[in-house]
Amino acid sequence: MAAMTLRHMVSIASALGLVICLVPLTALAQSRITVLITMPTPATAEFTDRLRNELDRASGLKVNVVTEEMLSADRDSLNDDSLVVAVGVQALLQASKLDPRRSVLGVLVPQPSFDKILVDSRRNPRYFSAVFLDQPYPRQIALIKSILPKVSNLGVLFGPTSLQSSYLLQQASQASNLTLIQENIYATDELVTKLRRSLETSAVLLAVPDPLVYNRETAQSILLTSYRYQKPVIGFSQAYVRAGALAAVYSTPQQIARQTAEIIRQHLNKPQTGLPPPQSPKYFSVDVNRQVARSLGIEISDENALSDSLQRIERPLP
């Protein structure tokens, strides 16, 4: 862990060093990638390292890391023609305020947040795209089908934000012959009542990201209530699995970085076409809480096997 931390710190330092050295040479750089971060975190470091590795190995592209702080201090520190990769909602919001001609790719951003920023900034979607944090519903349905093959219905609590994409889930569940038991929540007060109602009938609760429904404060109540009803919860992040969800499909920063690098290379090859449309994570992992599984009496196969099985469903072997 310490080595990791040290390594990250070295990377960050070198990145910062690069930024400082290259600023006077911006005119010379034809294709540069600037990673905008709110502040250095292990996740950003993981992302940046992987991204740099991917790009350098393939095309010798240099990655420049800039924090919001540095950006606000010197707006000219960004090259006019460089691609900005904004890590996180906050960084994306910041990047949206840059020159509209500049290409911005948001990563590690929930789809609703991206949509909102895109609308608010009125930027051209050709130069403002993202790799979402959210896993596509079919993938999640596939996970449920993999670990709980016998379930026939599925409980979902939608909040105001997540409700916009509820039709996607409905489609996905229908495709998998699952009955979607949907509860819409518009205020925190309704949570417990609607959660109980949902749990009374549904076999499994699928958590979809929504700040109103699934936040730090409600997490325990939802998990405990589900547990009391002996109904598993399928989370949307690794943290959710650690907190007590039965399983989750998610993407790590490295997986996102790999996907990001592919997008960047593709974009640099054909700059005139602009950025590809926003897309869900291409690479993902599955995590299972074995303790919860044991408590609920559910037999689950290996995470890698699950992951591979999901991969095969999405991209059948040629």
Next chain:
Amino acid sequence: MNILGIKSRVLFLAIIPAMMIAILLTTYSIQNSISVMNVALHERGRVIASQLAPASEYGVVAGNYAILQPLVQQVMSHESDILSVLVTDYAGRTLAVSGKPVPEHILQEKSTGLMEWDLGETLVFTSPIMRSLIELDDYSLAPSAALANSVNRDNRIGQVYVVLSTNRLMHLKSSLILHNLLIVIIGLLVSGFMAWRIGRGITFPIETMALAVKRLGEGQFGMRIPETSAGELQTLQRGFNTMAGQIKEAHDEMQQRINEATRQLRHQAHHDDLTGLCNRREFERRLERVLKSAQEHGTHHVFCYMDLDQFKIVNDTCGHHAGDDLLRQISLLLNNRVRDRDTLARLGGDEFGLLLENCAVSDAFIIAEELREMVQDFRYIHQDKMFTIGVSIGMVAITPDFNNIGSIMSAADTACYAAKDNGRNRIHLFQALDEDVAKRHGEMEWVGRITQAMEDNQFCLFCQPILPIASVDDQQRYFEILLRKRDADGKLVPPMAFIPAAERYDLMISIDRWVIRNTMANYRQLLDNNHNQSDCVFTINLSGVSLNDHSLLGFIHEQLTIFAVPPQSICFEITETSAIVNLGNTMELMFALKKLGCRFLLDDFGSGMSSFAYLKNLPVDFLKMDGAYVKDIASNSIDLAMVQSIHSIAEAMHIKTIAEFVESAEVVELLQSIGVHYGQGFHLGRPVPIAQIIDNLRVE
């Protein structure tokens, strides 16, 4: 503190520090325990409240109140001190409750953290039920909350109240205090007992010593204490014993001396200092007892009153020491002879008393006679002088007739006088008739009688010739003038019948003067008859008292003048014993009379102390040898030798010798052979009335 005994002090010494330590420790421990208990109770309250709060979170958040009630009940049942437990929602609505209601005013309080109230008998703790925050997003850089409409809400979703009772704590506190006090008291009692036990090792010997000292002070000198202790105490004990021993020794010695002194005092009270015999008082006491015995039981006792003759001479001649010595010797002598049960006492001066108890008069006579002879045979020798003593004994048979011892003493006195009257050195038994005699013998009686006798010419002069034996060229004829008394019947009374009385009542000077005057008168008659011429020499006896009479010289001179008697015709006879009573006066008188022409004759030479030394000093012309030697010279060679030696000495000093008691021709012959110049005695001439001699010498 000063009024406490040593035992109490030792006890205090042990207990007070222990008590102070115990009190301090107990106070500290109680305070500490109480504070710990207080803290513990508060801690428990806080722990219960703070643990119950998260435990209730799910029930409150999930609205699952059914699970809250058992939780509350469980808390209640597990903790005995809990009075009530209350869980409310954020609005204060009761969700679950157990036990008594929580005070209203506390429910009004909105707490953000753990709070507590101390209401005296109860402690109330409250803790907010906070919503748990669990991170669901993998990347904090993409918080969904950041875009959410939700504002930063109050995470307090409810409140937990726990009410604890302090009753049990109070009870614990009071029991703690009680137990501590009990332990302190028991500890003090135990330490007191131990101090008492240990202290006894110190106090017991000291108390024993104190008691012993007290006893010693009260006079129990035999007091000793066992030397059982060690160290200083043993030194004290040993010291006490040594001291007590010395005190006892000193006390015993003192007591012995006191006893001795007391015994001496008692002895002195009852005995005579000089002789060691009973004294008069003791004698009278015994006499009284004896009289009583006689009166009550009719027993027979005899009382002898003994008066030494000639004692006065020894006393006067040799001094009081000699007199005392004589008395001692006589006492010893007499005391050796009396029976054990008899009492010999010195009644005063030269008077002794002998009480013969349970003794018949006849036996008393034998004893008294024995004593008398013993005294008679006794010779007292002082320096070169020898004295013969006699004793006159008045004997009284103690009969119930006597009223008191005074009358007995009086009777004995009378009898003793009678013995003296009868010629001394004899025994006189008191007769009732003697009373009258005694009366006549009274002082005034005698003075009167002797004076009367002199006036009535009841006295008369006799004379006895002193004749030459050996060839002496002396033409003078010597006659010794003798005094006789003629009683009413015309019977002659020997001088020894009245001389002692006369001596006693100082009548001798008168008698002597009567003799001198009448002798002078007779010589005048003789001269008148013979034409104023006579070759007769009259020898007149002078008593010792007269020799001391300074006026005697003048009287003689006057009489010689009155009767115109040639002093050469008068010769004075003096005895050694009377002469030496006051030798100075005697010599003075003798020289004065010799100057006149009178001559002197030393009478009874050899009878008493008879020192030849006096012969050198006394200007005597004649020496009359004691009759005791003379009368037996025919049969006793010692007496003869004495006479021979006296004569030869006298002759050497040119003193003529006279032998008296010449009662036979044989004696005359012997005297002649010795060369004694003159003789006197019945053989040579009996005493005849002077008138007869004067008639015979009338010149025809």
